[in-house]
Amino acid sequence: MSTATRPAAVMPAGSNSDETPPPWEKVLWRRQPYPDNYVPASFLAELDETPPRPRPSLVPLLVATLPVSQHLAVITLFLAVFYAMLVGDFGATEVGWGCCMVGVVAYVLWRVGWGSSTAATRTLIPEASAMRPLLLPPLLLSLLSPVLGTLTSATTSDSIWPLAGGLFFLHLLLADFTTGPDARRRARLRRARAKRRRSSVGSVDEVVEEKSLSSSLSLTSALSASVVLASRLPSTAHVFSLILLAAGLFAGWPTLAKGVRESGRSFSAALTISMAWLSITLLPPSNKPHLKLGPLSIARPSGATLVFLGVLLLVNVGGPLMLWWGWRWKRRLDGSWDQAVIRVRKRRQ
Amino acid sequence: MVCDFFHPQVGGVEGHIYSLSVELMRRGHKVIVVTHHRDERRGIRYLAPGLKVYHIPYVSIASSATLPNYLLFLPYIRTILIRESVDIVHGHATLSSMAHEAIHHAPLLGVRTVFTDHSLFGFSDAVGVLTNKLLASVLRNVDAVICVSNTGRENTSLRAEIEAERVNVIPNALVPSQFQPDPSRASKEITIVVISRLVYRKGIDLLIASAPTICDLFPEVKFIVAGDGPKMVDLLQMREKYELEDRIEFVGAVRPTDVRDVLTSGHIYLSTSLTEAFGTAIIEAACAGLLVVASRVGGVPEILPTEMIEFAHADEDDVVRALSTAIKTVKAGKHDPLKAHARIRDMYSWAQVAERTETVYERVMSTPERGEGERLARLLGLGPVMGLIMCFIRGVEWWFFVVVCWFWPADEIDVVPAGWDASSFGKAVEQEKQSKDFSQPRD
Numbered sequence: 001m002s003t004a005t006r007p008a009a010v011m012p013a014g015s016n017s018d019e020t021p022p023p024w025e026k027v028l029w030r031r032q033p034y035p036d037n038y039v040p041a042s043f044l045a046e047l048d049e050t051p052p053r054p055r056p057s058l059v060p061l062l063v064a065t066l067p068v069s070q071h072l073a074v075i076t077l078f079l080a081v082f083y084a085m086l087v088g089d090f091g092a093t094e095v096g097w098g099c100c101m102v103g104v105v106a107y108v109l110w111r112v113g114w115g116s117s118t119a120a121t122r123t124l125i126p127e128a129s130a131m132r133p134l135l136l137p138p139l140l141l142s143l144l145s146p147v148l149g150t151l152t153s154a155t156t157s158d159s160i161w162p163l164a165g166g167l168f169f170l171h172l173l174l175a176d177f178t179t180g181p182d183a184r185r186r187a188r189l190r191r192a193r194a195k196r197r198r199s200s201v202g203s204v205d206e207v208v209e210e211k212s213l214s215s216s217l218s219l220t221s222a223l224s225a226s227v228v229l230a231s232r233l234p235s236t237a238h239v240f241s242l243i244l245l246a247a248g249l250f251a252g253w254p255t256l257a258k259g260v261r262e263s264g265r266s267f268s269a270a271l272t273i274s275m276a277w278l279s280i281t282l283l284p285p286s287n288k289p290h291l292k293l294g295p296l297s298i299a300r301p302s303g304a305t306l307v308f309l310g311v312l313l314l315v316n317v318g319g320p321l322m323l324w325w326g327w328r329w330k331r332r333l334d335g336s337w338d339q340a341v342i343r344v345r346k347r348r349q
Numbered sequence: 350m351v352c353d354f355f356h357p358q359v360g361g362v363e364g365h366i367y368s369l370s371v372e373l374m375r376r377g378h379k380v381i382v383v384t385h386h387r388d389e390r391r392g393i394r395y396l397a398p399g400l401k402v403y404h405i406p407y408v409s410i411a412s413s414a415t416l417p418n419y420l421l422f423l424p425y426i427r428t429i430l431i432r433e434s435v436d437i438v439h440g441h442a443t444l445s446s447m448a449h450e451a452i453h454h455a456p457l458l459g460v461r462t463v464f465t466d467h468s469l470f471g472f473s474d475a476v477g478v479l480t481n482k483l484l485a486s487v488l489r490n491v492d493a494v495i496c497v498s499n500t501g502r503e504n505t506s507l508r509a510e511i512e513a514e515r516v517n518v519i520p521n522a523l524v525p526s527q528f529q530p531d532p533s534r535a536s537k538e539i540t541i542v543v544i545s546r547l548v549y550r551k552g553i554d555l556l557i558a559s560a561p562t563i564c565d566l567f568p569e570v571k572f573i574v575a576g577d578g579p580k581m582v583d584l585l586q587m588r589e590k591y592e593l594e595d596r597i598e599f600v601g602a603v604r605p606t607d608v609r610d611v612l613t614s615g616h617i618y619l620s621t622s623l624t625e626a627f628g629t630a631i632i633e634a635a636c637a638g639l640l641v642v643a644s645r646v647g648g649v650p651e652i653l654p655t656e657m658i659e660f661a662h663a664d665e666d667d668v669v670r671a672l673s674t675a676i677k678t679v680k681a682g683k684h685d686p687l688k689a690h691a692r693i694r695d696m697y698s699w700a701q702v703a704e705r706t707e708t709v710y711e712r713v714m715s716t717p718e719r720g721e722g723e724r725l726a727r728l729l730g731l732g733p734v735m736g737l738i739m740c741f742i743r744g745v746e747w748w749f750f751v752v753v754c755w756f757w758p759a760d761e762i763d764v765v766p767a768g769w770d771a772s773s774f775g776k777a778v779e780q781e782k783q784s785k786d787f788s789q790p791r792d
Contacts, residue, residue, distance in 0.1 A: 026499050028520040028627075028651045029696040036517035036705055037493075037712075043513055044503050337469035337504040339550070340623040340646045340663035344558040 048334040055327045061320035063265050066272045067177040069316045070257055073275035074249050075168055076308050080282035081245060082229055085238055087284075092237035099244045100138075103252065107134060110256055141243055149239035152231040160228055167225035174218035176254065222250040276312060280305055351426075351438055351452075353414050353445035355384040356396065359605055361629055362442050362467050365521060370400050372703030374774050379767065381433055383426070385415055385447065399777045403429055407447070417446035417483070419453065419742055424753050426454050431762045437710055439463045440487075443470065443480055449487045453743075456490065456724065457750045461713050464488060465495040466505045469626045469647050481508045482731075486739050489727045492713040495706065497521050497627040498648025519705045520652065521627045523636060525694040530638025530686035531613040538569045539679055541672070542615035542639065544608060544630060545622070547578030552621030552644060557583050558665040561591040563672050570676060572597040575611050612637040616679045619672065623663060625649050631658070636693040638686020640679055642671045657689060721747075 021033040024040045034040075084090040152160065226246035230239045261268045286302035301309070350370055354362045370380040382400060385407035386392075394402045405425050407415045429435070438455040440448030443466055452462045464487070470477040488494060488509040494516045496502040502516045541563070545551040557580075563570055574584065574597065581599075588597050603611055612618065618634030620643040625631075628649045635641050635657055643649050645660040659678075661671035678684055719727075725743060729736040 026651055027654075028498060028518070028648070029653055031701075036495075036519055036709065037514055039513045044507070047503065047507070333472045333507060335503060335507075336500050336650075337624070337626075337647055338471055340552070340644060342552065342554050342623070343662075343664040344554060345665055 044335075046336050049331065051331075053330075055324065058320060058324055061323060062316065063268065065316050065319055066268045067257070067261060068172075069272050069312055070268075070275055071172060071175055071177070071254075072308075072311060072315065073272070073279045074253060075172065076279040077275070077282060078226070078246060078249050080279060080284070080304075082226075082242060083284060084282065085233060085242065092235060092241045095245060096237070096241035099241065099248055103244075103248050104134065106248075106252060106256055110252075110259070137247060138244065141247070142240055145240040145243060146236050148227050148243060149230055149233065149236055152228050155231070157232065160232060164225045164228050167221045167228065171218050171222040171225065171250070174214040174221070176212065176215035176218065178258075219250055222246065226250075272316075276308075279308065283308065350380060350441065351383045351445075351448050352441035353385055353409065353447045354442055355382060355402065357387060357390065358413055361521070361627075364605075364629075365465075365467065366441055367396065367400070368522065368524070368699045369702060369706060371398055372699040373706065374398065374400065375700070376703055376707060378707075379433070381429070381435075383429060383447070383451070385409055385413075387413075397781055398774060405447070414444050415446050417449065419450060420746060420749055422447065422450040423454050423457075423746065423749060424757070426451050427458060427750070427753060428757070428762055430455065430458050430460055431759055431764070433765050434767070435460055437461045437463060437713065439465065441465045442467050443484055444468075449483065452487050452491055453746065454750075456719070456721075457747070459718065461718070462491045463493045463495065463709060463713060464491045465497075466501060467497060467626055469501055469504050469624055470508060472508070477508075482735055485509045485511075486728065486731055486735065489731065489739075490719060490724045491515075492716065493517060493709050495519050495709060498651050500648045500651065501626045517705075517709050519702055519709070520697065521629050521632075522697040522699045522702045523629060523633055523693075524699065525636055525690065525697075528609055528612070528633050528636035528690070528693075530636075530690045532638065532686050534610075534613045535616055536571070536614065538571050539567070539617065539676055540571045540573055540615035541617045541619050542573050542575070542612055542634070543619050543621075544575040544603065544611060544634075545620070547574075547576050547580040547584065549580065550623055551578075551580075552623045552663060553578075553580035553584065555621040555644070555663060555665060555668050556619065557587045559668040559672065560587065560597060561593065562665075562669050563676075564591070564593055564596050566669075566673065567676055570596070573600060573611065573615055574598070575600045575603045575608075577602040608633065609637055612639060615639060616684075617642060617672070617675050619668075620644065620649075621661075621663075621668065622646060622649075628652055632693060632697060636690055638690050640675050640684045640689075642668075642675045644668075654692075657692070 024032060024034055024038065024042075026040075026042065081090060081095060085092070085095060223243075223246055226243060230242045233239055233242060257271060260271050283304045284302055286300040286305075288300045290297045290299055350366050352362065352366055354360060355366060356363055366382060370382060373380050380400060382396075382402045384402065384404060386404040387409075391404050391406065394404065396402055403425075405422070407422075409415050426438075430438070438451050438460050440452050440462070441464075442448060448464065452464060455462050466484075470480060472478070472481070484505075485508070488505075488511050491511075492515075494505060494509075494511065496505050496516055496518055497520055499518055502513070502518050505511075506513050506516050543556060545553070547553050556574075560572055564572075584597075584599070588594060600611060612634055616639060618631070618639040618641045620628065620631050620634075620641065622628070622644060623646060625647040628643065628647070631641050631643055631649065632652055635653055641653065641658045642661060643658055644663050646663070650660065659671045659675045661667045725740055728739040728743060731739060
């Protein structure tokens with residue numbers, strides 16, 4: 001077939017045009033009567049251009065970005081409270097008591113369980129009493145807050161703002177946005193279960209759900225950012241309230257939010273909207289006059305609100321749309337040059 | 350010849366450049382090699398039959414590759430190209446940034462460019478994604494590309510997005526006299542030889558999985574494993590677990606000169622590599638009279654006729670099957686090492702490679718040169734981001750070239766007189782033969 005379709009120009013010079021050359025073969029050990037840059041008809045025949053997976057529909061993509069928006073809203077909430085404390089709109093007492101109230105409610109909610117996500121687990125170590133995690137951290141914090149407040153107070157504010165910004169960015173970058181157990185954790189659980197079946201000892205059912213390194217780093221960077229910011233506040237009571245808020249928002253809230261997200265899409269959307277709403281109400285208002293729309297009087301959005309809304313829009317709508325649009329360039333090229341995949345039988349022990 | 354990888358380092362690319370250069374010199378061409386310096390080896394050196402090597406003062410990073418910097422190589426390469434009155438720059442190896450930069454700079458001096466790609470890359474891993482873009486930017490304006498196998502050609506033309514007509518296939522070769530079979534050395538029991546770096550890419554896991562089964566099936570079979578690497582531990586564990594200490598022998602890393610001795614002590618050569626552009630080790634083994642069992646990857650299916658090689662998939666059971674077939678063939682006495690050697694001797698020779706490369710050079714020299722505008726336009730075709738970046742680099746490079754020309758005018762550079770031809774090469778070879786075996790490169 002190849003000899004019939006190829007033009008005579010690619011034949012090597014000096015070959016006898018009367019006798020047809022043997023068909024080209026994909027071998028190197030034999031010299032063939034074709035030039036080295038001869039393009040055979042079978043060129044790239046082994047190319048396996050598998051079509052990519054079909055483009056995901058837009059709604060799941062939008063839903064998948066909701067956790068990021070929730071996180072953004074939490075950071076904004078924290079910053080809004082911090083600003084209010086800095087300028088004196090909020091006192092230390094208000095914030096501290098607010099944290100306590102919401103914290104207790106959230107804790108009870110978490111203990112009772114949101115939906116069906118809590119499974120009874122038995123561990124070797126006896127269960128801590130319900131009150132311990134409620135009492136211990138605030139006490140510790142009240143001891144530490146004078147130290148935390150003066151830790152970076154010698155540093156100028158010019159250095160504090162970018163440092164806090166960078167730490168919050170790191171926090172956002174490393175945060176754990178997964179909803180439900182992801183594939184890797186499921187595989188690890190399956191392996192652990194299989195191992196337990198084989199071994200006779202250690203029949204205690206322990207569900208291994210360890211925190212990943214990145215999520216711990218994320219929490220650490222968020223707490224560092226709040227400590228750094230706390231040094232700008234006027235009193236130790238302020239510092240205590242702010243760090244308590246940070247601990248609640250960055251350590252406690254993600255677990256609760258995950259439970260809410262796992263309950264369903266509508267819950268996730270509702271949580272996002274309510275968190276965003278709460279953050280916006282706490283942001284400093286604009287000092288321009290209200291917009292008059294007939295009987296309605298709407299507050300003009302301030303600069304901070306506009307920035308927040310813009311980022312939310314970018315993350316929650318812009319991101320999915322970009323992925324959706326960029327899907328057209330997704331393709332896979334497989335061929336005989338790919339690294340082979342080893343198949344080895346599982347050995348019987 | 351420009352490449353980061355060259356002697357005294359040992360490897361496939363290094364050997365290829367050396368052998369090709371020697372053969373091209375034999376055909377009456379003037380060949381110089383440009384590489385970076387290595388410890389004590391600096392400045393200009395000569396390798397055995399008068400091959401001139403420039404060692405540029407560049408610091409190498411990992412595995413003897415240098416950092417790409419696009420511009421700083423220009424003063425060096427310009428001086429060398431003018432001094433030696435070079436017509437063609439031939440870069441080697443995808444991961445050699447020196448070769449890439451030489452190909453970028455050469456057109457400024459009106460020198461034509463050829464590139465040889467020695468390896469295969471995938472499209473989905475990080476290395477592939479990054480180097481493919483760099484390679485594409487280099488090969489946009491190269492005059493000809495040479496690949497070592499048809500599979501490599503398909504891979505390169507896809508990776509670098511170039512027309513298939515510009516890519517030539519010229520296989521690697523070997524020096525058959527270095528791999529003379531010696532049936533008298535082989536032991537009575539059937540010996541399977543493995544010579545490879547012991548790393549994942551060479552499919553050592555397949556060897557670990559299949560060796561116990563083979564030892565179980567054929568009590569008269571022995572293994573000799575030469576080479577070293579991270580997978581050595583796993584191999585040792587396997588040997589201990591199945592108590593195969595007297596059946597599997599480890600000889601450690603072997604020098605290139607000793608490869609033949611290891612090969613001729615066996616009957617079957619096993620290559621379980623997971624990716625291979627050409628597989629020089631396989632034809633070396635076949636040349637030494639061994640029956641080859643190899644995994645069907647990359648360019649391996651092209652290099653030997655089917656009666657000299659037994660293919661296996663990257664599957665434990667299939668490796669066992671292929672090895673069993675090979676062992677039965679050898680037992681039945683159906684494989685004649687001397688005949689195999691004679692066949693390989695006619696298949697591959699560096700003289701043939703040099704002749705085919707010369708044809709490529711001639712074709713390159715006969716085609717008209719591209720203008721600077723056309724080059725820029727082709728670079729822009731790389732894409733809206735990469736194309737613009739490359740055009741900027743090209744612009745800076747051009748101004749840098751003007752500065753270099755003003756600082757070191759071309760007429761102040763001494764030109765090396767042309768006094769080298771085939772007859773003086775013959776004299777050098779005679780001289781060398783009297784003192785040492787010339788096949789071994791040395792200063």
